[in-house]
Amino acid sequence: ETGVTQTPRHLVMGMTNKKSLKCEQHLGHNAMYWYKQSAKKPLELMFVYNFKEQTENNSVPSRFSPECPNSSHLFLHLHTLQPEDSALYLCASSQGSLAGAWDTQYFGPGTRLTVL
Amino acid sequence: AQSVAQPEDQVNVAEGNPLTVKCTYSVSGNPYLFWYVQYPNRGLQFLLKYITGDNLVKGSYGFEAEFNKSQTSFHLKKPSALVSDSALYFCAVRDGAGANNLFFGTGTRLTVIP
Numbered sequence: 001e002t003g004v005t006q007t008p009r010h011l012v013m014g015m016t017n018k019k020s021l022k023c024e025q026h027l028g029h030n031a032m033y034w035y036k037q038s039a040k041k042p043l044e045l046m047f048v049y050n051f052k053e054q055t056e057n058n059s060v061p062s063r064f065s066p067e068c069p070n071s072s073h074l075f076l077h078l079h080t081l082q083p084e085d086s087a088l089y090l091c092a093s094s095q096g097s098l099a100g101a102w103d104t105q106y107f108g109p110g111t112r113l114t115v116l
Numbered sequence: 117a118q119s120v121a122q123p124e125d126q127v128n129v130a131e132g133n134p135l136t137v138k139c140t141y142s143v144s145g146n147p148y149l150f151w152y153v154q155y156p157n158r159g160l161q162f163l164l165k166y167i168t169g170d171n172l173v174k175g176s177y178g179f180e181a182e183f184n185k186s187q188t189s190f191h192l193k194k195p196s197a198l199v200s201d202s203a204l205y206f207c208a209v210r211d212g213a214g215a216n217n218l219f220f221g222t223g224t225r226l227t228v229i230p
Contacts, residue, residue: 004159042120043160043206043220056217090159101148101167103210105218107159 003027004108006091012114013081021076021111023091031096032074033105034066037088049074050096081115088112118143118211122221129197130229137192137224139207146212149190151181154204154223163205166190177201197228 004025013019025032034046048056049068063085065077074091092105119142129135141147148167152160164175171183181192192205204225208218 006159040125040222042222045217048217092160101146101210101212104150104162104165106162107152109157109159112157 003106004091004093006089006108006111008111009109010112010114012116013078014116015081015083017081018077018079020078021089021091021113023074023076023093023108025072025074025091025093025106025108027093027106029093029095029106030071030098031094031103032068032071033092033094034074034076035090035092037090037110043090047076078113081113083115086113086115118209118219120207120209120219120221122205122207122224124224125222126225126227128227128229131199132196135194135197135201135226135228137205137207137226139190139192139221140188141190141207141209142188143209143211147183147188147190148210148212149181149183150208150210150218151175151179151190151192152206152208154206156203160206163192197226199228199230202226202228 007022031050036044045058046060047066052068063080067075088110090110091108094103094105121140150165151163154160164173166173166183174180179194204223206223207221210218
């Protein structure tokens with residue numbers, strides 16, 4: 001799991017707080033992803049970045065704001081969240097479109113978010 | 117539209133017995149299929165993938181999966197289960213005719229009983 005790191009691993013925040021999740025990949029990849037994992041539900045793709053450009057926003061509420069300053073770093077800025085936003089937030093990276101059909105995503109350990 | 121079904125929420129198997137975790141898929145174009153495993157408090161770890169070629173794919177930790185186009189299935193198998201294989205397993209598909217995104221199943225919890 002050292003290929004993709006995420007901080008913090010656990011986060012508890014109130015509904016009025018502002019916090020950020022950080023993801024860093026050390027694999028030389030060009031694409032990065034944010035997923036939300038809730039119990040008994042499929043992983044929900046939130047955002048995709050290819051070469052620092054956002055290529056997918058899966059109808060995510062504006063209280064989640066992604067930032068990708070370079071191909072190695074990805075942030076998820078959080079503000080005025082709701083209790084139903086409590087979940088495991090997973091970051092992933094891959095070679096992206098350059099790998100074609102063989103593109104494989106590698107995941108970080110996740111941030112367990114609890115919104116009170 | 118792409119979708120993945122993992123029909124079993126929970127699979128129990130005795131240590132040393134063969135295990136199977138089931139997955140079926142639906143895509144418009146050619147399916148690119150993946151299996152991931154998630155241990156407690158960890159992210160998803162890549163196990164294996166099918167893109168093209170031999171229908172039997174071998175992956176990490178002794179796992180393998182068989183692509184069956186007529187049954188639209190990609191079941192994960194291991195000849196002899198270990199207690200350490202107990203984890204949550206996810207099947208995922210990418211549609212060769214569509215965008216580059218993965219679609220995941222809801223996961224199957226495998227418990228290997230000593």
